[in-house]
Amino acid sequence: MKRLFKLAAACSAFAFTVPAAAQDIAITGATVATGDGSAPIENATVLVRGGKVVAAGTGVTVPAGMETIDGAGKWVTPGIFAAVTDIGVFDVSGVSNSNDAGASNSRFSAALDISQAINPASEHISVSRAGGVTRATVAHAPGDSIFAGQGATIDLGVDPDPITQARSFQMVVLGERGARIAGGGRTASNLELRNAMAEAKAYVAGDWEGEDALLTRPDVQSLVPVISGKQKLYVHAERASDIRKVIALKQEFAKLDLVLLGASEGWLVANALAASGIPVLADPLDDLPSSFEQLAATQSNIGRMTEAGVKVAIGGVGAFEQPRNLTQYAGNLVALRKVPRASGLTWGQAFASITSIPAEISGLGGKAGILRAGAMGDVVIWDGDPLELSSNPTRVFIDGVEQPLSNHQTRLRDRYRDLDESNLPKAYDW
Amino acid sequence: MRYRALTVLGGAVALAACSANGQSKPASVSDTPASAGSVETPYASTYTPYPGAPTALVGATIYDGAGGQIDGGTVLFADGKIVEIGGADLAIPAGYTRIDGSGKFVTPGIIDIHSHLGDYPSPSVQAHSDGNEVTSPTTPEVWAEHSVWPQDPGFSRALANGGITALQILPGSANLMGGRTVTLKNVPSRTVQGMKFPGAPYGMKMACGENPKRVYGNRGRMPSTRMGNFAVNRQTWLDAKEYADGDRENRNLAKETLAGVLDGDILIHNHCYRADEMALVLDMSKEFGYKVSAFHHAVEAYKIGDLLKDAGTCSAIWADWYGFKMESYDGIPENAALLQNADACVVIHSDDENGIQRLNQEASKAQAAGKRMGIDISDATVISWLTLNAAKAMGIDDMTGSLSSGKMADVVLWNGDPLSVYSRPEKVWVDGAMLYDANDPKRRPVSDFELGQPGEGDVK
Numbered sequence: 001m002k003r004l005f006k007l008a009a010a011c012s013a014f015a016f017t018v019p020a021a022a023q024d025i026a027i028t029g030a031t032v033a034t035g036d037g038s039a040p041i042e043n044a045t046v047l048v049r050g051g052k053v054v055a056a057g058t059g060v061t062v063p064a065g066m067e068t069i070d071g072a073g074k075w076v077t078p079g080i081f082a083a084v085t086d087i088g089v090f091d092v093s094g095v096s097n098s099n100d101a102g103a104s105n106s107r108f109s110a111a112l113d114i115s116q117a118i119n120p121a122s123e124h125i126s127v128s129r130a131g132g133v134t135r136a137t138v139a140h141a142p143g144d145s146i147f148a149g150q151g152a153t154i155d156l157g158v159d160p161d162p163i164t165q166a167r168s169f170q171m172v173v174l175g176e177r178g179a180r181i182a183g184g185g186r187t188a189s190n191l192e193l194r195n196a197m198a199e200a201k202a203y204v205a206g207d208w209e210g211e212d213a214l215l216t217r218p219d220v221q222s223l224v225p226v227i228s229g230k231q232k233l234y235v236h237a238e239r240a241s242d243i244r245k246v247i248a249l250k251q252e253f254a255k256l257d258l259v260l261l262g263a264s265e266g267w268l269v270a271n272a273l274a275a276s277g278i279p280v281l282a283d284p285l286d287d288l289p290s291s292f293e294q295l296a297a298t299q300s301n302i303g304r305m306t307e308a309g310v311k312v313a314i315g316g317v318g319a320f321e322q323p324r325n326l327t328q329y330a331g332n333l334v335a336l337r338k339v340p341r342a343s344g345l346t347w348g349q350a351f352a353s354i355t356s357i358p359a360e361i362s363g364l365g366g367k368a369g370i371l372r373a374g375a376m377g378d379v380v381i382w383d384g385d386p387l388e389l390s391s392n393p394t395r396v397f398i399d400g401v402e403q404p405l406s407n408h409q410t411r412l413r414d415r416y417r418d419l420d421e422s423n424l425p426k427a428y429d430w
Numbered sequence: 431m432r433y434r435a436l437t438v439l440g441g442a443v444a445l446a447a448c449s450a451n452g453q454s455k456p457a458s459v460s461d462t463p464a465s466a467g468s469v470e471t472p473y474a475s476t477y478t479p480y481p482g483a484p485t486a487l488v489g490a491t492i493y494d495g496a497g498g499q500i501d502g503g504t505v506l507f508a509d510g511k512i513v514e515i516g517g518a519d520l521a522i523p524a525g526y527t528r529i530d531g532s533g534k535f536v537t538p539g540i541i542d543i544h545s546h547l548g549d550y551p552s553p554s555v556q557a558h559s560d561g562n563e564v565t566s567p568t569t570p571e572v573w574a575e576h577s578v579w580p581q582d583p584g585f586s587r588a589l590a591n592g593g594i595t596a597l598q599i600l601p602g603s604a605n606l607m608g609g610r611t612v613t614l615k616n617v618p619s620r621t622v623q624g625m626k627f628p629g630a631p632y633g634m635k636m637a638c639g640e641n642p643k644r645v646y647g648n649r650g651r652m653p654s655t656r657m658g659n660f661a662v663n664r665q666t667w668l669d670a671k672e673y674a675d676g677d678r679e680n681r682n683l684a685k686e687t688l689a690g691v692l693d694g695d696i697l698i699h700n701h702c703y704r705a706d707e708m709a710l711v712l713d714m715s716k717e718f719g720y721k722v723s724a725f726h727h728a729v730e731a732y733k734i735g736d737l738l739k740d741a742g743t744c745s746a747i748w749a750d751w752y753g754f755k756m757e758s759y760d761g762i763p764e765n766a767a768l769l770q771n772a773d774a775c776v777v778i779h780s781d782d783e784n785g786i787q788r789l790n791q792e793a794s795k796a797q798a799a800g801k802r803m804g805i806d807i808s809d810a811t812v813i814s815w816l817t818l819n820a821a822k823a824m825g826i827d828d829m830t831g832s833l834s835s836g837k838m839a840d841v842v843l844w845n846g847d848p849l850s851v852y853s854r855p856e857k858v859w860v861d862g863a864m865l866y867d868a869n870d871p872k873r874r875p876v877s878d879f880e881l882g883q884p885g886e887g888d889v890k
Contacts, residue, residue, distance in 0.1 A: 285784060
């Protein structure tokens with residue numbers, strides 16, 4: 001338990017993920033978007049030294065002798081921060097042997113720790129990296145408990161240690177899904193949640209009786225940092241009334257460090273959400289009543305919540321929606337500004353919704369998703385506006401280390417560039 | 431927020447939702463004239479175009495759907511048909527409503543060749559799960575139109591965000607032969623007959639690979655392997671040939687569909703991922719004398735662009751989906767570009783109620799992937815992937831899919847380049863009737879289901 005406290009609270013783990021090969025580089029003459037919500041800056045410079053950002057903007061002097069990359073015609077940004085993903089925990093999601101995204105037959109729940117399952121060599125990490133995603137949080141999918149388990153914050157570097165912060169959050173599932181898991185109704189999920197809080201409190205007080213408890217010992221132990229606010233609690237809820245219950249939870253358990261996940265109907269309770277200070281990770285393009293808890297889903301959701309003062313990032317975009325397409329989703333929020341009666345985001349806000357804001361919500365404010373002195377050296381050079389469909393990363397740095405952009409997909413692409421087998425079968429083309 | 435652990439099969443196959451016990455009642459169609467259905471054309475289309483004004487779109491960049499581009503062009507349509515397109519010098523006849531398109535773009539209506547709107551509608555509850563008749567590996571006798579719920583809110587989003595004017599609804603891929611497809615106008619109606627695209631040929635959905643063998647193998651019945659898939663298919667075709675070669679007097683719904691395929695009247699739409707399997711299916715089509723109109727999903731089509739070109743078979747594909755099932759493992763974003771480079775037919779499809787809202791964006795990503803590897807494909811060609819090429823593979827290209835004179839006036843005016851992420855449809859016409867206008871709050875459909883609901887069809 002003490003170990004949990006330490007790792008969950010401290011960010012000291014960052015140091016271990018910076019390999020010695022971090023380069024000192026200056027990128028000059030580029031269009032720079034710092035990720036802080038501001039508009040892109042023309043003809044700007046980014047300096048990275050010792051794996052950290054040193055400066056970004058105009059009027060930056062490049063130290064003599066520093067390796068310089070000509071950024072003319074390029075865009076330079078912090079790497080994309082993908083919040084609440086399942087990258088690195090499966091090879092083929094439909095092949096169950098290769099899929100560690102969930103553990104629905106486990107006897108444990110809240111104690112499940114996704115950081116133990118991250119495979120930095122995963123195809124999806126390399127594909128996402130080539131798409132400019134440099135850091136992510138990975139959630140454990142819920143099984144037979146409303147407590148899905150503990151998520152991790154990772155980098156997408158090619159090095160063997162992907163963990164930025166293990167056990168960076170716990171996740172609990174309310175709404176329709178949580179209700180089905182808990183026994184068929186929201187009454188059951190409510191009681192499961194409250195019982196868990198009570199057991200964790202009892203555990204801290206030293207009067208948790210294992211034989212009378214509903215949680216296993218590892219599960220109740222893992223909830224101790226949650227009730228003390230040392231570990232974030234992500235709460236998945238979509239319906240407006242469920243979101244109000246989450247806000248009420250914050251009033252009842254003031255120490256909880258809550259993050260709302262989903263929030264399809266968040267715009268209906270935007271003012272209350274803003275007042276609560278609970279940040280939101282939402283799917284930007286859900287606009288269908290795909291369930292009865294999402295009847296008010298709209299693409300204007302993030303725009304309206306942002307206008308109300310809620311801290312919102314794009315996150316929890318699951319299933320077939322790939323992290324490398326986060327730029328596309330953010331671009332769509334900009335597009336909404338041209339649609340009458342819709343609410344979207346400015347370019348700067350939209351880009352922040354996939355960089356600095358998810359990083360802040362994930363506990364890495366000022367450290368990731370931003371080009372600012374002292375931030376991690378996660379830098380991407382693009383061949384154009386990163387939110388535009390025609391643009392692609394040309395170089396990717398994580399903690400100042402340049403990353404390979406090749407993967408299984410690029411090798412297939414190169415092999416099948418032509419179908420000529422006049423000399424040898426395609427299998428010899430590698 | 432969705433969880434991959436739960437959706438390992440995903441929307442593409444949605445089989446978790448297909449083993450349902452729920453029974454769906456046939457829709458009541460009290461307002462269909464009795465004469466509309468007959469033995470010859472049962473459940474016939476009752477669609478008729480809505481009124482429209484003669485319209486001139488002026489000064490826009492036009493992608494004509496057939497690979498042509500006109501800058502600062504003019505599009506004329508009247509009486510539901512395209513009259514003419516041309517440059518700025520094209521004379522505008524009297525009586526036309528003039529719409530300024532400067533800075534904007536015009537394309538034909540977008541066509542999605544692969545959708546499950548209506549047969550897997552929103553809300554996606556078990557009671558609505560009508561896309562797979564998962565009770566036999568071959569069900570050519572079922573018709574997707576008998577599952578389509580016209581009140582699916584997804585149709586309205588596809589119109590307003592995706593500029594979709596026509597779409598093909600297919601049965602799912604649990605079965606080797608899933609049943610007949612139906613092509614719809616994306617025009618709201620109380621009945622599915624009111625949406626049916628007049629004169630569109632039927633299609634038949636087939637599926638190879640993992641899904642049929644898994645679904646039926648898990649039940650201890652054939653097919654449980656890929657070789658089983660082929661054996662069941664071949665025997666079914668043999669039996670169908672015998673029926674087709676006979677007098678056909680003893681009506682058999684399954685055999686009527688299969689005979690329609692052998693006659694060339696019903697088009698084959700074959701869900702298939704792997705290149706080697708597509709090559710085998712092409713040989714099966716030769717063995718029994720039918721044509722595969724399009725392979726759907728076809729994530730490995732780029733490995734056999736030459737075979738697909740020779741067969742005249744289109745590949746209806748996503749831009750970048752991969753890795754969600756074993757047979758999708760080799761999916762690459764350059765699939766479309768490599769196929770185009772091999773002179774094979776490319777169609778961008780959605781198979782998804784969200785993806786159908788941005789086929790234009792998917793095509794743009796596929797174009798960019800090609801450019802990255804040195805394959806430059808013109809914007810106008812890319813637009814043909816979701817217009818004329820889709821229409822060809824669906825057998826409706828003589829009626830829609832491009833802005834040729836005399837074709838249906840299915841037209842989208844975009845508020846910017848449709849290949850940019852920052853653009854959306856501003857106005858959409860189907861058969862010359864304006865059915866979506868971003869500037870007119872009332873000119874967009876709201877389904878019965880969404881009336882009085884908190885978001886009311888995304889209009890609040």
